[in-house]
Amino acid sequence: MKHNSFLGKDNSLVEGRVFKVSRRDVLKAGALLAGGLVFGVGLVRCDSKKNEVTYLTPNVYLKIGSDGVVSIIAHRSEMGQGIRTSLPLIIADELGADWSSVKIVQAEGDVKYGDQNTDGSYSIRMFYKPMREAGAAARYLLIQVAAKRWHVPAEECDTENGSVTHKSTNRAINFGELVEEASGISVPPGEIKLKEQQNFKLIGKETPIVDLHDIVTGKAVFGADVDVKGLKVAVIARCPVVGGSVKSFKDGNAKKVPGVVGVYQVKGAGLPATLNKPLAGVAVVADNTWAAIKGRDLLEIEWEFGPNASYDSAKEIAELTKSISSKGVVRRNRGDFDKARKNAAKVIEHVYVAPHLAHATIEPPAALAIADKNSCEVWACTQNPQGARKVLSEVLEIPEDKVKVNVTLLGGAFGRKSKPDFIVEAAILAKESGHPVRVQWTREDDLHHDYFHSLSVQRTIATIGKDNKLSGWNHHIAYPTIGATANNSELQPSDGELGLGATDFPYDVPAVRIETHDAPSHLRVGWLRSVRNIPHVFAIGTMMDEIAEARGVDPITNALQLLGDDRQITFNGEILNGTYPNYGEDIANYPWETGRMKAVIERVAKESDWGRKLPKGSGLGFAAHKSFLTYVACVVEVQVNENKVTIPSVHYVVDCGVAVNVDRIKSQFEGGAQFTASLALKSAITFKDGRVQQNNFDGYQIIRMSESPKQIHVHIMDSDGKPTGVGEPPVPPFTPALCNAIYAAIGKRIYTLPIDLGA
């Protein structure tokens, strides 16, 4: 992960400049309108020739018109985390804009915006400072002009609600009137002053999402909602086994369906399946979705299934459970675990099994493409428009500047929509058929052909010394790695995957040994919200509860004791043949601070009234985990009735540094608990004969309202620290807290997911 600051030391990108709107620009904006995809208001406002609007564009994220309209570019993808609101409000706050009239314009994929890969919970972490600087730079320019006009010192001026103000003389002037002049000056190096935290008007408050009204009135535009003239819809029959191909097919009956206009073979990547190319299949292109679906049902395809045709996930779990009992490849080592084990007073050892998981966003993948041999334009629900642009340029063999990737809203993503395979499908079919083509995935397509979160088998061994302290920790890990999707010879988890909760085991234990085992991949492995933290923390967090029990201490006291003194952990010298990735950040800038972790744990004990008496069959469970540089502690309350689990309450305490949009932090944690409740209690993907056995939401279940956690309390620590992400951090600690609560309620330990108390 590279960090770009967009306002270099020399302020090279802070260029004030006015440009006149050309006729061509107006036409282009008009074309976009006809295309049906408009976020906010049009890109240009030009009422008549006389009234041409000029703009101050101090950087790529901001445009202030002489009509006073402030447009802020949302350059990252909106998938429910609220980023189209939270990043722009940072600019608006520093600028002193009138938030209620700010226009949000969604950026297309272009390197000029910096990183657009909306993934890894790093939008706020990476862009908090650049956004503040972008707003502050514009504020500086506007104040200079106003101060000069009023003959007052610039220091006496401020900005507020879209105007520069001079309090002592009670004067105010709208930004629009300053635009022309402001564009003639630039910001001298070192002159950008950021606001003091106590002067924030938007940061740290609760701001409703900018798309709220469009969403509740049905006007919001998602991946499948873009229309253009002459549009055709394609659905694709993909080989049910990953890496297979089409041997032959007959399309006679499909073509008889009224509305079907063509049938095309789609060449797949084969093996390795890759993280960006389509699977092999046959596409039916039709006037409407229903005709395409019906046509597809009538295709007669003979597949060449390839080497994954015998893949059976239940067998794989059995095999890995066997192989994980042996010695693995050591990935982190501290002290001498074997000695710790030999001298232990108590040894606890368990095997943990978790299934494959699908993302199952309620919006299945969909993308629209217009393409010929020279150029391509797509509209897609993509997390990674620059990545899509790159692969489209490769596949279509055209330069990147001939590829335009427009980003719609994403109807959920969780990592699935960072893969552009579905966009490539649309582009290939558009080029081949000569029509604009929307590829529509069905729910069955989505569950059969996802980039799955892969199953895992783990073994943990904890040793307790004669002094009743945790003396040793040994964690064995096996799962098909993400790396295998691009390279089939990869059999072991990468350092990056292990750095998600395994090698960053933070407890102050004299002996730590993390070992990994081979696990071949027979599916497309991708990443799902919080990625490997899901299985790692399931095993660690439930084992911690057993360690507390064996030591005879309360689980929260246990965690506080094991974290040890307030200090910064570096893992230096302990990661074998690698370094601790720290989510792409230098550990000197984002240290692992045990004090912050202890603080969230202490607070969750207080907020949840930890230790309170509960009726029979009820219990509280605790887990804490730092992921994506955010510290989270979680207490789950359960009620178990005839093996049925209900969750009356959840308490989260989160330390994510400065809280930017408090309401969206809360909603990410509320949703995170629900999302994870699905994973813990309901969801599993299984393979037999190389095929996924679940077809729709009847087979692959996710939580429904009546069974969902009821009261989710989110407590945010006051902080002026660097802000960190909140999209993924709610997920990891929830499952172990839930499992521990079930143990507290009915005395049953959970080693296999999804939880089945009847088993």
Place this chain on the structure above:
Amino acid sequence: MAKYSININGQTHDVEAMEDMPLLWVLRDVVGLKGTKFGCGKALCGACTVHLNDNAVRSCSLPVSAVGEGRITTIEGLSKEGEHPIQQAWEKFVVPQCGYCQTGQIMNAAALIKRNPQPSEQEIEQSMQGNLCRCGTYNRIKAAIISVTSQPK
């Protein structure tokens, strides 16, 4: 292919479609109303919920030939500009995350309070059970519905 005259949001639309084409695709692909969403196609997720004579139905599983004289209401016709109390409550509680499931949730909730203006919490859960939300907005949905039902009439 057959011709149908269907009443959508108070207007009659003459459409030509296969008899078994689900109303969902008639709305989205033929009439061009995109507020109704596709999530599963099998009446399992509720994203496609619309009203047929004030009752919530899954448009993905209702063939166009079965609509007959029925009045169809979609999110676009629920109110002019989002004035329906359920929509207002959704805004007040900032219910949506990604938003994709929300038009279906709103249509289902609107049908519920029409049929039963004072539902208990349990009745709300039962009625909303068919609408999945992967982002996990269930508690805000419930709070928004409760706020509407407890408003003095």
